[in-house]
Structures are given as structure tokens and as C-alpha cells.
Amino acid sequence: MRVKTRMAPSPTGNLHLGTAFATLWPFVLAKKGSGGEFVLRIEDTDRGRSTKEYEENIINGLKWLGFEWDEGPFHQMDRLKLYQEVTDKLISEDKAYFCFCTKEELEQERENQAKAHLPQVYSGKCRNLTIKEVEAKKKEGIPFVVRFKLPEDRGVVEYEDLIHHTVKFDSALLGDMVIMRQNGIPLYNFAVVVDDWDMKITQVIRGDDHISNTPKQILFFEALGATPPQYAHYPMILNQDRQGKLSKRTGSTSVEEYKKDGYLPESLINYLALLGWTHPEGKEIFDIAELIEKFDIKDMNSSASAWNQQKLDWINGEYIRKLSDEELTERLQDFLVDHPAREKIAPVVPLIKERIKKLSDFIPLTDFLFGKPEYEKVIFEQVVGDKKAQLPMFLSEIKSTLEKASRPWSAQDFERSFRELAEKLGLNTTQMFQLIRITISGKSVTPPLFESIQLLGEEETIKRVEIANNLF
């Protein structure tokens, strides 16, 4: 059978890492088989919280991550007619009914049940209203909803979860669920079933927060006279401290933030994959194509894993180092739209490739190459320790050594003459080179010295030594 999966985000917030995670699995499952299809469906029936902006953010983010869909995006709000037709059909078949209970009544009911340590289930008060009674209440203008009539004696609803084992629920604990609001907008569980049925979805793979929705949805499929799809529920990603599902509490969860921070889409995908699935050979670095090739739903985790920023950073570093210099240059240029000298990024790339974990690390590491350094006397003093009184002399010696050197400066001569100078001045080589480093950059950590100086040029380098010298 041809596989058809779907991802159904609700546009009630920006693209969340959890949503990206939720998109990965149905996407991979669809791409796995030949001719599989992946559908994007926007579940926008929560009118209070859904916005067009969130939807755009989600769609753009999914595209940035590399996801493509074969159908959609569909919108549930465009499909109200269908939900209404199905609802009418269920009513006419006596599988659903009108309910006129007020919010207060229902709350009272639940409260009483809680006090009696009973499961909180709708009493079915409006279940047996006659047609006449219904008409009369409607005429009076009493607000109503449509409830699903839970088949009596349905007993235990059971299904084979592709990730868990057999999952069983007692349908008696479900009660008669509301499926349609008075305003004609359906409720989540009902709309999902109508859509999955209408769109002929074969596999539903989603977070395990939906496990308890599944028996309800199966019951709806049964009422429709349809076979439910196969279900697979993966665990939710937990916060770094394992307290609760991934939320803003312990760090950013917005995909856009990660993009702005300089994470590569492919490393995000790789890390997300690691959180839900284990490569059969235990590999940790693999691209989406390999994931699709090796994917088997049986290798998905059944226990929840916690978000780990350090591991993501490591993976991102791995991917940066795997890029060619040309490719990394392009990525940096796209990333650093406001950079003062984007055309000068290319020659710097080989120097920083092994030194950055995120694209944003480029800036602090290289800004001295593109603008004047800011000096702090203490940093110089820390290098030479108790010889700090001699700093002016050290700096002018450095300057004259540079001026004496034959041009263009060569790495070999440079290294040799400064090792000699270090010895002459009673400094060790580390101190010598650190002093030069700080002089040209204002920092104690930079890319390799001689290559940096080459990029700066001889004149600029000597100028910086002069400026530094004037500090003392």
C-alpha cells in the first residue's frame, strides 16, 4: 500500500523545535517508500490563537529545514463544509446529538465526579432528548453543541501502536465528546478524523501526548464506517533538565532563533533525528538522505529524551568542518547580511573553520580583521607578568623588528626573527607571540598569527603596533 502521512501544525506560535521534530518523522516515513506522499495541513480551528503570521513563520521555517510536502498546505477553516456534512450525517444516523447543557452545568458535574473520585465524564443528559424537545430548545435560542454518541457496550478500544505495544482504553471513560461547536467550527479530535479519512492518510505518526486521543479518534472512524490509519506515538522532547516537555523555560525553542544563532539546518535535522531514533550502526552524524535510507520505525525510541545544547553544538561544529571552504564562505555571507566586508570573508574562512561551532562565532573571532581593535592595558600586562614595566620597550622592539624584515614578510622569517627577539628580551615564545597577537587584535585569542597578519597587510600591522605602543 502506498504510504501517505501528514503533519498538522496549528499556527498558534512560531515554529518550535518540537514542531520540527514532529515534521521529521512523517516526512521520513513518506519518503522511505516509493511513491509515498507527505501532506501539510494547517489546523487553524482555534480562532483565538491562530494567526497568519505564525503560519508563515512555520512554513518558512519548515522550508529552511529542507522539508517539502506533496500536498497542501490545506487549511481546516477552508473545509468547514465537509465537517458540517459529516456531522449532519452522524446526527441523521443517530450517532451524534445536540446538547444544550451550559458550561456551568458541566463544570458542576465534573466537580461532583471529582469529589466522588470518579472519572470525569459527561453524564449524557441531552442524549435522549426527543426531536420535539430539541426543536423547542432551538426555537428558544438556547446555545447548543453536537456531541458524539458513544456506542453502548463498545467496551475496550484497542490498537497496535507502531512504537509502543498494544494500547488499550476503556471507552466508557471517554463519555459523549463534543465534536461540533454551535458556530460550525469542529473540535480537534473530530476534524482530525474527518481529514485523515478524507485525505486517505495511512500512517499517523505524532507525539505521545496524543495517545489518549487515539481511542476517541478510532471511535469516530468506526462511526464513519472507515478503517483507522496505523498509529505511531513517539515521546516528547524534554527540557535540558528533564523537567517537563521542551519549553522556553530552559532556553530558546524557536527554530528561527537557532537560525539566527548560526546553526545549520542539516545539523538541526541530524540532532533532532538522534533524539528520536537510533541509527542501526550507531552512527551519530548522518544526513537526511541516510536517515531516510536507514529509517525503520522499530528503531524509534519509546522513552523521552532531553534536549542537550552541548551535543547540538558539537554536531553543528562537525557539519561546519565538513563544508568546503567555498560552501562555508557562502553560508557565512548569507548569514552575515550586515557584515562590513562580506567580500573579504573568503580568505578568512580556512583560518576559522576549525574554530567555530556556530556561524555567529565568526564575528568575535575575526572582527579585528575588519575594524580597529580595542585595547585594554591589563591584557598586555597579564602576558608579561612582572615584566610589565618593560612593555614599552618590548613593543618598540617588535615594531623595529617588523620594519627591518624584508618584504613581503614570510612566515619562516617571521617566526625565526621573533623567536630570536624573544630570547634577546628574556621572554618565552608564548609570551612573545601573545604580545604580538594582542597588539594586532586587542585579544588573547585569535586565528593563527602569521596568517592573520598577512590578511591585515604590512602597513596596517605596523600601524597597530604603533598605536599599541603609544598606550604605554
Next chain:
RNA sequence: GCCGCCAUCGUCUAGUGGCUUAGGACAUCGGAUUCUCAUUCCGAAAAUCACGGGUUCAAAUCCCGUUGGCGGUACCA
């Protein structure tokens, strides 16, 4: 409260009854390379397999219970 899901180093995991003195990865610590920082390489520390009972000649692995974490219990999705 009721219903459900889950439970191996700090974190992610391997492990499907004997091959396990529980293996790997990230992070941590030490060492080598080195002009700094990284990279790379080598090494160390880190899990009484949540707890308590069973089953078995043998259990991290099977069963039951407990505890803990998480989720659901809406005219949210």
C-alpha cells in the same frame, strides 16, 4: 482524583535470558601536538541497569507491585 505512556553513566543511547568485569557518543578531567584558541590523537573518571518481590541453573533483559517522571482528562490543538 481517574486514564495512559515511560524508567541503563550528568545527558543521548547499545543491549530482546548466558557472548557484559554493562559497550559507544556528548559533556567533564588528564596527556600528546602547538604562537593563543580550536582541530586531531591518546587516556581517565562516570551506571549497585529506579526500588521491592517473583519466574529461571542463569535477568538490565520475562512477570507482578511500588516509586518517580511525563502526558491526557476542555465548546485547546
